[in-house]
């Protein structure tokens with residue numbers, strides 16, 4: 596089996612994907628039309644031309660604008676279902692997807708509308724495609740602590756459907772410490788905790804995510820390499836980093852894929868995983884990310900397998916399921 600065949604054959608878990616970031620222009624146009632909502636583009640080509648980001652904020656501005664056409668339960672279902680079909684193509688057998696409730700509730704869409712649509716797609720993915728999933732809701736860090744508390748309160752009736760709470764949006768200037776109290780309350784309520792840190796922000800934000808938010812995983816975290824003591828902490832605690840190579844390239848976190856540090860992190864013993872982040876915007880889904888790093892960094896078959904094993908070990912599934920997928924990976928030639 597060559598590297599490409601191995602990547603396709605490996606069962607994989609995706610732990611860092613924003614469902615709003617899987618919104619393909621074709622579906623965006625279709626939903627905008629049926630909801631009678633204007634979008635500032637005339638064609639799919641025009642949308643794609645607008646995707647020339649140079650940093651996180653220039654991406655987020657377009658990402659939030661795109662999400663504006665999502666209004667009804669069926670819209671959220673269609674969005675998530677389209678993503679699950681991509682998972683099936685890429686042999687992603689388990690996914691833990693982020694959603695940004697505030698992006699929708701701030702426009703008057705009910706929390707229930709969002710969660711019902713996503714949950715129905717998750718149920719269908721299990722029964723029709725055999726793909727398991729969890730939902731993680733993220734607080735938008737450019738908004739206030741008070742707004743995050745309100746969102747947490749709205750989520751409590753759906754506690755059984757939401758496994759964890761995360762932190763996303765504009766990183767620099769909005770450190771994890773801003774949300775220490777609301778994450779303490781989320782932990783008390785029984786949610787698992789993740790947070791974006793060390794994407795554009797400094798290693799100090801990763802320390803804060805660990806020490807103040809008490810995260811179970813760090814999302815991105817690639818800038819941790821700048822701080823040797825932090826690296827030792829991540830290795831000692833086997834703290835997962837959900838790394839998103841094509842995202843890092845598109846948002847200029849790295850200049851060239853050949854410069855990406857995921858292989859160095861793996862070789863040093865950091866528990867890194869591969870993920871797509873916002874695949875519709877960044878040029879690829881799970882396997883595209885694997886292929887990009889495999890080619891640019893000349894990854895070995897053992898390294899590719901280790902990355903797939905890490906994805907299950909870092910996931911929120913139980914040990915029986917983890918062992919099941921790990922054995923399947925080890926059995927591949």
Ligand code: ADE
Nearest residue numbers: 613763764765791872873
């Ligand atoms: N929201 C969607 N994608 C994101 C990313 N890569 N970083 C922060 N917030 C996001």
Ligand code: ZN
Nearest residue numbers: 613763791872
């Ligand atoms: Zn992200």
